[in-house]
Amino acid sequence: MKKEVWKRLFSVLKTDRLFGRQLPTDLASYQPKPRHIRLEVSSKCQLKCSLCITGLRLTRQKGNSIGWGNLSLDTFKKLIKQNPSIQSIEISNYGEIFLNPELPEIIKYAFQKKIKLSAINGVNLNHLPLGMAETLVKYQFYKLKVSIDGTTQEAYQIYREGGNLQQVLDNIEQINHFKEKYNAKYPKLKWQFIIFGHNEHQILEAKKIAEELNMDFKAKFNYTPKKFPIQNPEKIKQDTLQDVSNINEYEEKNQQLYSPACLQLWTAPQINWDGKLLGCCVNHFGDFGNVLQDGLTQSLQSEKYQYAKAMLLGEKPPREDIPCTKCKRYQKVKKLPFRESLQRELQEKDIKHQ
Ligand code: SF4
Numbered sequence: 001m002k003k004e005v006w007k008r009l010f011s012v013l014k015t016d017r018l019f020g021r022q023l024p025t026d027l028a029s030y031q032p033k034p035r036h037i038r039l040e041v042s043s044k045c046q047l048k049c050s051l052c053i054t055g056l057r058l059t060r061q062k063g064n065s066i067g068w069g070n071l072s073l074d075t076f077k078k079l080i081k082q083n084p085s086i087q088s089i090e091i092s093n094y095g096e097i098f099l100n101p102e103l104p105e106i107i108k109y110a111f112q113k114k115i116k117l118s119a120i121n122g123v124n125l126n127h128l129p130l131g132m133a134e135t136l137v138k139y140q141f142y143k144l145k146v147s148i149d150g151t152t153q154e155a156y157q158i159y160r161e162g163g164n165l166q167q168v169l170d171n172i173e174q175i176n177h178f179k180e181k182y183n184a185k186y187p188k189l190k191w192q193f194i195i196f197g198h199n200e201h202q203i204l205e206a207k208k209i210a211e212e213l214n215m216d217f218k219a220k221f222n223y224t225p226k227k228f229p230i231q232n233p234e235k236i237k238q239d240t241l242q243d244v245s246n247i248n249e250y251e252e253k254n255q256q257l258y259s260p261a262c263l264q265l266w267t268a269p270q271i272n273w274d275g276k277l278l279g280c281c282v283n284h285f286g287d288f289g290n291v292l293q294d295g296l297t298q299s300l301q302s303e304k305y306q307y308a309k310a311m312l313l314g315e316k317p318p319r320e321d322i323p324c325t326k327c328k329r330y331q332k333v334k335k336l337p338f339r340e341s342l343q344r345e346l347q348e349k350d351i352k353h354q
Contacts, residue, residue, distance in 0.1 A: 028310035031300050033085040036268040041071045043095035048161040051224050054094045066284045070100040071273040083296050092119035093281050104135045111139035118143040126163050128171040137178040141187040149194045151202040158198050189215040196228035203239040221247045256341045263345045286323035
C-alpha cells in the first residue's frame, strides 16, 4: 500500500473519545455515505415575505445559486438510484414545495423506496393542490412545518405578504381530515410562529389553536431583529417558556448557533433543485459542483467541499471561492466552539442509528 494511503487510513482511525464514543479526529475530511440529505423540490414561492430572499425575488437574480425552478421526478429518481444509502430527505428550503406539479409522484416514489420525506424548513401552505392532502397521508409524508406568524389576518399578512390565514387553516383541516379517515399518524404537523413586534401578543393564542389542530408549536426568533422589533422581551420569555428573547441572547448563553445550518455540511448536505451542491440550507452565494454531473459522493469528497469544512473548523483561513466566506454566520462560527457542537451532533446522529 502506498505511503499516502497508510497516512490517510491512520488519520481516519485516530479517534476522539468524546462522551464515551469514538469519532475521527480528522473531521474536515470525515464524510460517511449520505443517509440524510436536503433536496429542494421547488425554489418558487407565491408570497412576498419581506425578510426572505425568495420573497424579495433576489434568488432570481443573475449570479444567485438558487434560481427559480422545480426538481423533476426524473432527477429525483436518478439521485435515489445512484445513492442507495439515502434514508431521509428534507425537501423544503427557499421555496414552497406545493408549487412543484410533480410532487405527488415524488412522494409516491419515495414511499416505494422507503425514504422518509419531510418539510421541516417550512411551508406556507397557502396552496394545497387537489388530492395533495390525501397523498401526504396515504404515502406517509413524515413531517410538515407550517409557517403561521399570527392568529388574525391583519397580523399574519404584515410579514406573509400575499398570504391568506383562513386558507392555511382550511388546508391544515383538510390534512387532519385524511389523517382521521386513515387513522394515520403522519404527517406530523408543527406550527412555526416567528415572533415580531406586531404578533408577540398572539403567541399564547397561536399555541392554543395549534393544540386544537393537533399540531406541535414552536415560537421562533426573528433573524433580522431590527425589522418588526419586539416590544416586550419579558412577556415573550414568559409566553415561550424560555430564558432568552432573541437570537443574540440565545447564542451567547448556549455558545452555539441558534440554527446550526453549518452542521449540515456533515449531517445532511443541501442540494438545490437543479443538482447544485450547496452544502447547507443558508448558502445562496455559490456551490460545490453539481451532483447530477459529478455524483453526490464525489462532490462531497471534493477539495472545495473539504476546504469549506476545514474553514468552519478553524483549520484553514477563508478562501475567496468558498461560499461561507460571504456568509454572516461564518463570522459567528469563528467565535463559537463549533468543533464541540459538531462532535455532539455527529454523536447523537450516530447513536440514533445504532
Ligand atoms: S457559514 Fe453560512 S454558508 Fe457556510 S455552512 Fe455556515 S451557514 Fe452555510
